[in-house]
Amino acid sequence: MSNHFCTTYAIIVGVNHYPHKKLIAGDLITFKREPENPFDSNAMAAYNEAGEQVGYLSRNRAKQYAARLDGGLINFSSVTVLRDSIYRKNSYDVELDIECFK
DSSP, X not given: OOOEEEEEEEEEEOGGGOTTOOOOTTOBOEEEEOTTOSSOTTOEEEXXXXXXXXXXXXXXXXXXXXXXXXXXXXXXXXXXXXEEOSSSTTOEEEEEEEEEOO
């Protein structure tokens, strides 16, 4: 049984709540699920390499991946900051490398 790998793109939002935690292109990000988050049960907090929270995966992407991540069906093998978002103010565009387990 082989695993499938894919690359997609997303946005880290809410970075204005963490103004002292700037990210630059090439920084690596990890996500931590927050199923008890009162605003979004699919929430995925984004952390920099120092383990400091820097924002959240956008709501639509979190909804798309939360159940599969919780069920062990996918893993984010790498999340890399590309740039300040060209789509949304106070956000970062990121590249998600995803491993899908069969």
